[in-house]
Amino acid sequence: MPPTTPAIEVKSLAKSYGRLKAVDGVSFSVGAGEIFGMVGPNGAGKTTTIECLEGMRFPDAGELRVLGLDPRKDGHELRERIGVQLQQSSLPDDMKVWEALDLFASYYRKPAAWKPLLERLEISDKKNARFSKLSGGQKQRLFIALALVNDPELVFLDELTTGLDPHARRSMWDLVRAIRERGKTVFLTTHYMEEAEHLCDRVLVIDHGRIVALDSPANLVRGLKSEIQILFTAETGFDPAPLRSLPGVTRAEKNGEKVIVAGQGDRLIVVVVNALDAAGVHFRDLRTEQPDLDDVFLALTAETGLDGGSR
Amino acid sequence: MKGFWKLAWVEIKIYLRQPEAAFFTLVFPMLLLFLFGSIYGNKPSPFFGGRGMVDVSTPAYLAMIIGSTGLMSIAITVSSHREKGVLRRYRATPLRPATVLASQVIVHFLMTLFGGILLIASARLVYGLRFEGRSLDVLLGFTLSTLSFFAVGFLLASVAKTARAANILGMVLYFPNLFLSGATIPKQTFPQAVKAVSKFIPLTHVVDLLQGLWIGDSLGKHLLEIGVLAGLLVVGVAVSAMAFRWE
Numbered sequence: 375m376p377p378t379t380p381a382i383e384v385k386s387l388a389k390s391y392g393r394l395k396a397v398d399g400v401s402f403s404v405g406a407g408e409i410f411g412m413v414g415p416n417g418a419g420k421t422t423t424i425e426c427l428e429g430m431r432f433p434d435a436g437e438l439r440v441l442g443l444d445p446r447k448d449g450h451e452l453r454e455r456i457g458v459q460l461q462q463s464s465l466p467d468d469m470k471v472w473e474a475l476d477l478f479a480s481y482y483r484k485p486a487a488w489k490p491l492l493e494r495l496e497i498s499d500k501k502n503a504r505f506s507k508l509s510g511g512q513k514q515r516l517f518i519a520l521a522l523v524n525d526p527e528l529v530f531l532d533e534l535t536t537g538l539d540p541h542a543r544r545s546m547w548d549l550v551r552a553i554r555e556r557g558k559t560v561f562l563t564t565h566y567m568e569e570a571e572h573l574c575d576r577v578l579v580i581d582h583g584r585i586v587a588l589d590s591p592a593n594l595v596r597g598l599k600s601e602i603q604i605l606f607t608a609e610t611g612f613d614p615a616p617l618r619s620l621p622g623v624t625r626a627e628k629n630g631e632k633v634i635v636a637g638q639g640d641r642l643i644v645v646v647v648n649a650l651d652a653a654g655v656h657f658r659d660l661r662t663e664q665p666d667l668d669d670v671f672l673a674l675t676a677e678t679g680l681d682g683g684s685r
Numbered sequence: 686m687k688g689f690w691k692l693a694w695v696e697i698k699i700y701l702r703q704p705e706a707a708f709f710t711l712v713f714p715m716l717l718l719f720l721f722g723s724i725y726g727n728k729p730s731p732f733f734g735g736r737g738m739v740d741v742s743t744p745a746y747l748a749m750i751i752g753s754t755g756l757m758s759i760a761i762t763v764s765s766h767r768e769k770g771v772l773r774r775y776r777a778t779p780l781r782p783a784t785v786l787a788s789q790v791i792v793h794f795l796m797t798l799f800g801g802i803l804l805i806a807s808a809r810l811v812y813g814l815r816f817e818g819r820s821l822d823v824l825l826g827f828t829l830s831t832l833s834f835f836a837v838g839f840l841l842a843s844v845a846k847t848a849r850a851a852n853i854l855g856m857v858l859y860f861p862n863l864f865l866s867g868a869t870i871p872k873q874t875f876p877q878a879v880k881a882v883s884k885f886i887p888l889t890h891v892v893d894l895l896q897g898l899w900i901g902d903s904l905g906k907h908l909l910e911i912g913v914l915a916g917l918l919v920v921g922v923a924v925s926a927m928a929f930r931w932e
Contacts, residue, residue, distance in 0.1 A: 430777060450779055458777040463770035468702040473695050480691040481778045504702075520774075 379442065381406045381528050381559040382427060387436035389422050396422040397433070398583035404576075406527075409550065409560040411574035413567065413667075415675060419583040420563040421461055424532050427561070428458055441527055454483055457521035459514075461532040461563075467506035471497060471516055474505065475523060482524035491519045495549065511542035518549060529553055531562040535569060547573055567667035577667070579674050586674045594670045601625075604635040604646055606660040616653070620645050633657075688780050692788040693795075700758075700796055709753040710800040714746045715807055717869060727812040732873060736900070739812040741871060743805060744895035747827065749868040750800040752888045754793045755834025756841070756859040757852075763789060763842035764851035773932045782931070790835055797831050817901040826898045826907075830891040833914040836921025837887070843928040862888035867896075890914055 382404040389397045397419040404410040412420050425431040427440050429449035438445050443452045465474055475492065479485035492498045495515040500508060508516065514534065521529055531550065535543040543566075550573055554560055564570055570577045571591045579587040579594075587594055601624065614633055617626035622639040623646065635646050643662060650657055701707050718739070727737030766772050775785050808814035838855075845851035863869055865879065866888035875883060883889050894910040904911065 428777060430773075450781075453777065453779045460770070460773060460777060463774040463777075465774065466696075466699050466766065466769075466771055468699045469695065473698070477688070477691050477695050478778060481688040481780045483779075 379406065380404060380439075381408070381441060382410075382561065383437070383439040384423075384427070385437040387423065387426060387433050387438065389419075389426060389431065389433045395583050397426070400436075400580070400583070400585055402578055402585065402588055404559060404561060406559050407554065407557060408575045409554050409562070409573055411570040411577045412561070412563045412580060413565060413570050413577055413671065414563075414580035416565065418580045420580060421532055422583075423580070424530055424561065424563055428456065428530055429453065454524065455527050457524060457526035457529040457558075459517045459521045459529075459531045459534060461536075463517070465505040465516075467504065469505050470501070471503055471505070471508070472501045474516065475519060478520050478523045484525065486523055486525040488519070488523055491522055494552070495519050511538055511545075514538065514542075514546065515549075518546075522553070526558065528559045528561065531560065533563055533565070535564065535566065543569070567671050571667040579671060581675045587670070591667050595665055595667060598665050598670050598673055599638065600665040600669055600673070601636045601638055602642055602665075603663040604637075604643060604660065605663065606633050606650075606657040607631045608633050608655055608657045612655060617646065617649060620649055687784070689784050689788055692780075692784065693791050696762075696788060696792040697795065700762075700792060706758050706762075706796075709757065710750055710796050711803055713753075714750055714800060714804045717746060717749075718742070718804060718808055719811070722808075722812050727814070733871075736815065737812070738871075739808050740815045740899075741896065743808045743814055744823075744899040745868050745871070745892050746804055747801050747895050748830065748866065748888055748891040749863060750797055750804070751827075751831050751834050751891055752859055752862050752866075752868060754797045754800075755831070755838045756862065757838075757855045758796070759789065759793050759835050759838030760841035760845070760851045760855045761848060762793075763839065764845050765848035767842070767930065767932060768848045770932070776931055786839075790832075793835060793838075794828075794831055798827075801827065816899065818899045819901070822904055823895065823898045825904065826894045826911075829911065829914050829918070830894065833917040833921065834887075834891070836918045836925065838921075839925040839929070840921045843925045843930070862886055865889070867892045887913070887917060 380403040384403065385401045387397050387400045388395070400419070400423060412423065414420050422431065426433045426438065427445060429445035429452050432446055440452055441455050445452055471492070475488035479488050492501060495518060497512055497515050497519070500512055505513070505516070518531075518534075521531070534550070535546050538546065547569065550560055550562065562573070574591060576588065576590055577594060578585060589597065608628075608631060610631060612628065612633065614626040614628045614635070617623055617635055622642045623635060623637040625634070625636040627634050647660070721742060722739055725738040727739035729735050729737055733741045772785065776782070805814065841851050841854050841858075845854055865883050865886045867875070867883065868888055872880065872883060872892070890910040890913045894907050894914070897907050898904070
């Protein structure tokens, strides 16, 4: 596929279940080779969107193009070319790992060799284990292996790391990056902001079936215009009042030995540290707290974040 | 039918790894054979129309195997595949839905056939089982009976919301079919009232058909049984086609 063609194009996608509008007029596109993330509270419409793209669900309205195909009409052809990791799915308890890969490989026209796949996903030693005997992380690795067994152009990962421990989650991130390095497009959903921030080129924030933001993680954080906090420890006689007149500083307070200076702008830290140094203040343990995607997410989904956010 | 044979082969291996399924299909019929065989032997008796107990029971035990794979194995396997999301995962591949269902049919058919062959071979070797029918007719009757009960199994899996419900439904149907059809206890021993009830039990028609064909009846002599089983097949397939859900 030429790089100019987007891997996914969505125009005004809508899907309701009864009276609940699960997805309500969503439009976006995903470039080839991108890691694109969709974040939002539970019930925001992530899984419905991803399943419409996979051809697993039929939307009520909207135009969809995935790898140039319409998932509604060309679902069969599309499934030859995409890899799918579903949020809720399973294999028979007594199916062995190698049997699952061998079986799924037989479903495709051009399967990848599955033995190297097992090695890449570090589950070679579980080759003969039954599905029911695998740990949560091992099951996820197997599902990723199954999603890659047809050497797909586009991989969908729905809540890949939900329920995994932090170590397993980090190693999943490495796997996702490795998938992209092989030239594939990745579309993932997550409800961990940290995950979106570390992995994704662009993040779509969805709530109540509508897009509330779509940008790179860095731009989303910058767009939040929230304050940076500088925290340090100074001797008891230190007076924070002069700091308040520095450019960009909105607040400077002292509580015992601990000082908090808050403000905005990329130069805030330089300005504050220079001023302290010039005044000959002995400060220790200086650190900054910057807003991250978590803050963006909370701000964007604020109206509903506390109560109705997760239904 | 891409992926069909591999899927069928993997499902056969999985079937044999589940002790309870393999027990009812392969082991239990033989246990009954050896239990009643050791009590009554296979001497010709006027009670069984000049035939031995094993001669009459073996085709009835075939019906028992058909009942257990149809009402229990198919219904439970398909509904638990659905409940766990196995069917969902298959649906995300280019695998055709018909291939998934066809592989279940062939797997359970082969298991039923395998159970039947084991039973017949044991009865022949240990008790000198006599066969007076035509093999092809018996195979035809066996295949029709099996497909009819599989259709009912798919029907159960379609109407049951959970694997547990399918399991319970299957058992509720299986045990009356097992005991009131003559599949385990010879019908000759039934009192009149039970005989009357027995006519309304679907598996009775499998027992009658297979016992008849076993002693050389023509297919034409069993049009009632063939009609009932064909009707069951049509209804089962039609209802399943309408009510079946993938998730």
